[in-house]
Amino acid sequence: MTALSKEAHRSGKRVGLVPTMGALHEGHLALVRTARSQSDVVVVSIFVNPTQFGPKEDFSKYPRTLEKDAELLKAEKVDFIFNPSVEEMYPPGASTWLTVEGLSEKLDGRSRPGHFQGVTTVVSKLFNIVQPDIAVFGQKDAAQAAIIRKMARDLDFDVRIVICPIVREKDGLALSSRNVYLNPEQRKQATVLYRSLMRVQTLVDQGESNAARLIAVGRQVIAEEPQVRLDYFEIVNWETLDPAPDVSQGALVAVAAYVGETRLIDNVVLQGVGEVRKIL
Numbered sequence: 468m469t470a471l472s473k474e475a476h477r478s479g480k481r482v483g484l485v486p487t488m489g490a491l492h493e494g495h496l497a498l499v500r501t502a503r504s505q506s507d508v509v510v511v512s513i514f515v516n517p518t519q520f521g522p523k524e525d526f527s528k529y530p531r532t533l534e535k536d537a538e539l540l541k542a543e544k545v546d547f548i549f550n551p552s553v554e555e556m557y558p559p560g561a562s563t564w565l566t567v568e569g570l571s572e573k574l575d576g577r578s579r580p581g582h583f584q585g586v587t588t589v590v591s592k593l594f595n596i597v598q599p600d601i602a603v604f605g606q607k608d609a610a611q612a613a614i615i616r617k618m619a620r621d622l623d624f625d626v627r628i629v630i631c632p633i634v635r636e637k638d639g640l641a642l643s644s645r646n647v648y649l650n651p652e653q654r655k656q657a658t659v660l661y662r663s664l665m666r667v668q669t670l671v672d673q674g675e676s677n678a679a680r681l682i683a684v685g686r687q688v689i690a691e692e693p694q695v696r697l698d699y700f701e702i703v704n705w706e707t708l709d710p711a712p713d714v715s716q717g718a719l720v721a722v723a724a725y726v727g728e729t730r731l732i733d734n735v736v737l738q739g740v741g742e743v744r745k746i747l
Contacts, residue, residue: 468549472510472598480507484599484626486590489513490530490644491539494634498603499543501631510597511540512549514556519585530644549597556592565591567614567621573708574610574721575732578698586611587618594624603629607641609719609734613708633733639665641733648729656692657726660733663688663700667720671737676715678702689724698723698730705736 472482483506485498495511502509513536520526533550540548564584570576571583594602604612616628634642639661640654649657663685670681685700700722704711711718714737721734 468510468547468596469598471547472508475508476598481600482506482508482510482598484593484597484602485509485511486593486602486604487511487513488515488529488644489536490532490647491536492634492642492644492646494605494607494642496539496543497634498605498631499540499545501629502601502603503543503545505601505629506599508546509544510547510549510599511545512551512593512597514549514551514589514593516556516585516589517553518557518588519582521579521581524579525645525648530647549593556589564588565618567618570610570614570617570708574699574701574703575723576610578723583611583614587614590615591618591622591624594619594626599626601627601629603631605633606630606734606736607633607643607732609705609721609736610708613705617706635661641731643731645729645731649726653694653726653729656694657729657731659689659692659695660722660724660731663722664720664733664735667702668735668737671714676713678710678712678714678718681714681720685720685722689722694726696725698725702737 475482483502485502487495499511515529515531517526537548565587566584567587576583604615612630619626619628638658640658666688667681667685670684675681682700682702689695689697702711702714702718702720703709705719718737719734720737723732
């Protein structure tokens with residue numbers, strides 16, 4: 468993979484990387500199309516990374532659909548699929564980890580200890596192996612996006628991080644590989660995440676800027692679906708992931724909840740001025 472990337476660079480071509488764990492859906496394909504529009508050679512990595520799963524999480528049952536994924540990527544004219552084994556990515560004796568301190572324990576990092584250490588370690592390895600000029604990620608994993616952007620800046624990775632908007636079903640549910648775990652009733656219940664975000668967005672559009680009041684309303688909407696168990700509902704600064712007491716300058720509204728045994732996340736960016744507007 469590294470040799471192929473170096474060959475592309477020698478030919479004056481820009482390399483775009485879309486890191487995934489497979490089980491691809493339209494959200495992933497939107498990232499691929501963005502990479503295609505901004506680079507000459509598109510690489511999609513498919514690697515279910517064991518180090519970002521906790522001991523009681525769904526690593527063993529995480530959907531693996533490589534043959535179907537390959538067909539989807541072929542239709543998008545992807546140049547290379549990078550599908551390494553666990554042993555290739557983590558050779559025997561590997562003991563080096565990368566942690567973005569001050570961010571990795573927030574939002575999903577608080578609920579899933581060690582998760583972001585696994586994410587940043589594997590993404591840094593992918594950057595070193597693929598040597599992309601751009602790397603494309605989705606806004607749905609907003610905390611991950613913020614952490615990877617900071618990692619790239621802090622460690623001087625020569626790669627531009629591109630964040631793409633969330634792709635949704637017609638009823639608002641954010642596309643996710645984990646949606647396949649939901650039965651029909653849970654699938655209906657899962658739309659409460661989006662409804663809670665839209666209720667907050669509506670209040671902001673009407674002039675409400677106090678984050679505490681907005682969070683209370685968002686939590687109330689989630690509570691209307693008794694089978695859905697809230698993990699967190701927070702309003703934070705996109706860059707630092709610190710609580711934002713006032714949203715008038717823009718903020719990230721993020722929610723995570725369990726629908727049955729399936730943990731889903733979603734978010735919306737409240738537009739203000741400065742970096743939040745520029746990111747998307």
